[in-house]
Amino acid sequence: MSDVLLDIKNLRLSFFTPAGEVKALNDVTFKMHEGDVLGIVGESGSGKSVTAYSIMGLVPFPGKIIGGTIDFNGHRINDMTEKQMRDIRGNEVSIIFQDPMTSLNPVYTIGNQIREVILLHTDMNKEQANERALELLTLVGINEPEKRLNQYPHELSGGMRQRVMIAIALACEPKLLIADEPTTALDVTIQAQIIELMMELKEKINMSIIIITHDLGVVANMCDKIVVMYGGKIVETGTSDEIFYSPRHEYTKGLLRSVPNLNTKSHEKLVPIEGTPLDMLNPPAGCPFAPRCDKCMKICLREMPEYSKLSDTHECACWLLQKEAFEAAAGGEN
Amino acid sequence: MEKRLEDRHANTRESERPLIEVKNLKQYFPVSDGLFRTKYVKAVDDVSFYINKGETLGLVGESGCGKTTTGRSLLRLYEPTGGKIFYDGEDITHADMMPYRRKMQIVFQDPYASLNPRMTIADIVGEPIDIHKLAHSKKERSERIMEMLDRVGLNSEHANRYPHEFSGGQRQRVGIARALAVDPEFIVCDEPVSALDVSIQAQIVNMFEELQEEMGLTYLFIAHDLSVVKHISNRIGVMYLGKLVELAESYELTFHSVHPYTRSLISAIPIPDPEVSRQRKRIVLEGDVPSPLDPPSGCRFRTRCPYADELCAREEPEFREISKGHFAACHHLDRVQ
Numbered sequence: 001m002s003d004v005l006l007d008i009k010n011l012r013l014s015f016f017t018p019a020g021e022v023k024a025l026n027d028v029t030f031k032m033h034e035g036d037v038l039g040i041v042g043e044s045g046s047g048k049s050v051t052a053y054s055i056m057g058l059v060p061f062p063g064k065i066i067g068g069t070i071d072f073n074g075h076r077i078n079d080m081t082e083k084q085m086r087d088i089r090g091n092e093v094s095i096i097f098q099d100p101m102t103s104l105n106p107v108y109t110i111g112n113q114i115r116e117v118i119l120l121h122t123d124m125n126k127e128q129a130n131e132r133a134l135e136l137l138t139l140v141g142i143n144e145p146e147k148r149l150n151q152y153p154h155e156l157s158g159g160m161r162q163r164v165m166i167a168i169a170l171a172c173e174p175k176l177l178i179a180d181e182p183t184t185a186l187d188v189t190i191q192a193q194i195i196e197l198m199m200e201l202k203e204k205i206n207m208s209i210i211i212i213t214h215d216l217g218v219v220a221n222m223c224d225k226i227v228v229m230y231g232g233k234i235v236e237t238g239t240s241d242e243i244f245y246s247p248r249h250e251y252t253k254g255l256l257r258s259v260p261n262l263n264t265k266s267h268e269k270l271v272p273i274e275g276t277p278l279d280m281l282n283p284p285a286g287c288p289f290a291p292r293c294d295k296c297m298k299i300c301l302r303e304m305p306e307y308s309k310l311s312d313t314h315e316c317a318c319w320l321l322q323k324e325a326f327e328a329a330a331g332g333e334n
Numbered sequence: 335m336e337k338r339l340e341d342r343h344a345n346t347r348e349s350e351r352p353l354i355e356v357k358n359l360k361q362y363f364p365v366s367d368g369l370f371r372t373k374y375v376k377a378v379d380d381v382s383f384y385i386n387k388g389e390t391l392g393l394v395g396e397s398g399c400g401k402t403t404t405g406r407s408l409l410r411l412y413e414p415t416g417g418k419i420f421y422d423g424e425d426i427t428h429a430d431m432m433p434y435r436r437k438m439q440i441v442f443q444d445p446y447a448s449l450n451p452r453m454t455i456a457d458i459v460g461e462p463i464d465i466h467k468l469a470h471s472k473k474e475r476s477e478r479i480m481e482m483l484d485r486v487g488l489n490s491e492h493a494n495r496y497p498h499e500f501s502g503g504q505r506q507r508v509g510i511a512r513a514l515a516v517d518p519e520f521i522v523c524d525e526p527v528s529a530l531d532v533s534i535q536a537q538i539v540n541m542f543e544e545l546q547e548e549m550g551l552t553y554l555f556i557a558h559d560l561s562v563v564k565h566i567s568n569r570i571g572v573m574y575l576g577k578l579v580e581l582a583e584s585y586e587l588t589f590h591s592v593h594p595y596t597r598s599l600i601s602a603i604p605i606p607d608p609e610v611s612r613q614r615k616r617i618v619l620e621g622d623v624p625s626p627l628d629p630p631s632g633c634r635f636r637t638r639c640p641y642a643d644e645l646c647a648r649e650e651p652e653f654r655e656i657s658k659g660h661f662a663a664c665h666h667l668d669r670v671q
């Protein structure tokens with residue numbers, strides 16, 4: 001197996017708001033190998049974006065990492081100073097944000113914004129940087145790249161802007177690209193183009209990708225490994241086949257049941273997950289999903305379950321699995 | 335379960351007079367180019383369709399294709415530039431809308447922007463009741479409000495709260511309660527679930543279906559997500575740059591589409607099943623949607639279409655019936671594979 005690129009252990013992160021402490025991440029642990037495409041799935045408020053921002057060292061105020069470690073490519077991210085962080089951000093790890101409309105600076109040209117990254121992280125001079133910017137725009141499939149260099153973001157369509165964002169993110173050939181809902185704001189035909197582009201580039205420059213999304217379709221399409229988050233905790237991890245074909249956590253199962261599938265020929269009623277998303281200010285003491293879970297037991301409300309190892313790659317935190325294991329063990333003894 | 339889908343389709347066939355009929359609807363918006371000339375954005379250009387009683391017509395397309403505008407013009411929230419709109423056989427293109435507003439309602443896309451933050455839930459749902467004078471006493475009014483809230487799965491405790499105290503899904507329920515308050519027959523659902531989390535989307539979609547069964551509602555369901563639209567609709571229309579390019583029963587459209595645009599749209603939708611998506615062949619379209627200010631001549635899809643030739647540039651294809659109930663506008667249907 002290839003080298004471990006990213007290793008997050010027991011990461012805990014809280015936002016200290018006037019209304020109280022919001023535990024955005026609670027004991028988040030996962031590993032990623034070089035060349036992996038990892039999907040983080042969850043609904044709004046599940047902590048998926050915050051996880052990504054903490055890898056980038058971009059935790060927004062009033063958030064603070066209060067425990068755990070993030071090891072990326074030989075760096076211990078959470079011990080680094082802002083100055084050290086700046087060296088690897090955009091260089092070894094970069095991010096594409098959700099909204100291409102607001103993540104480019106409207107008063108600088110496209111060329112200017114791509115060159116900025118190159119000049120900051122390499123010893124290229126301005127002309128070489130310009131060459132490289134042209135090369136990057138061509139790489140991400142933008143037509144008439146020379147003309148685009150001198151255009152402003154408002155002159156481009158949403159799909160083109162997202163391509164520019166990708167060009168900026170790839171400027172220094174990062175080891176890891178984090179894509180935070182990269183296609184949510186785009187139309188499906190453009191989404192297909194962007195996904196195809198990311199997968200192509202991954203092969204070309206051999207990088208790893210973390211893709212954060214709520215769209216299970218996108219994940220099924222791209223990812224080798226999937227992390228499912230709910231209420232600031234990882235509830236299940238596995239390969240995409242394990243998650244889609246043998247989900248074990250009730251939330252994962254519910255999520256899969258609640259999406260309409262274009263391929264089903266009959267009209268089946270959707271099975272929604274009842275209830276409303278979690279109030280992160282007052283999370284339940286036990287499993288975060290317990291209030292919406294229809295198999296909830298008493299213990300689920302009191303205590304968070306341990307992770308059960310179902311295979312080398314498949315882990316899930318649910319009391320039902322603990323119960324099963326216990327019963328199997330008890331049955332074996334008798 | 336297969337049977338239920340067939341039942342839904344059977345409904346489409348047997349019904350009598352359509353509830354809604356739109357003929358050659360045009361909606362142009364003037365845009366000044368800064369000097370003295372005015373250009374027109376042809377947001378909806380010559381669109382015709384009908385919706386039967388108790389039926390759901392889905393409308394899909396990419397942003398800027400005119401699907402929302404179609405829904406709004408149909409309710410005369412804009413004054414149509416041309417064409418005719420019929421409601422239950424009556425021409426309402428220039429009619430006084432007040433009596434029709436009671437029958438035709440809309441649920442908006444963004445549950446965060448479509449509820450007045452300074453009004454309580456009770457007042458939001460009560461407003462249409464007041465406007466149409468549907469309650470004769472305070473008691474009757476509040477009973478009616480409670481009935482509506484109950485119908486959408488909210489309870490009386492919620493009545494005196496303000497929108498910011500609710501989650502997106504709950505707000506969308508309030509928006510639906512407001513539309514239902516006047517006992518409408520027809521509702522335009524303008525991307526009602528796009529802003530919601532996946533696990534909540536299914537709740538709202540199911541609610542739309544249940545309300546339709548209970549109250550015999552007719553829907554125009556607008557969305558860009560074809561999987562949701564296919565789930566809820568009897569028939570689906572696909573729009574591209576202000577034109578309808580294909581319209582058929584939903585099963586027919588998802589599995590036997592004929593228009594190259596519909597096909598690429600369907601193949602672009604990610605399917606939540608790794609095995610299927612590994613094997614699937616995608617038709618990835620080149621480029622972006624052209625500007626509606628300056629649409630291509632002839633067939634509007636020709637700039638991105640793999641089958642386009644000079645006939646497509648010269649002549650606009652006719653929107654014609656290719657098999658019973660299946661309409662499409664393309665010159666080269668025989669060549670599309």
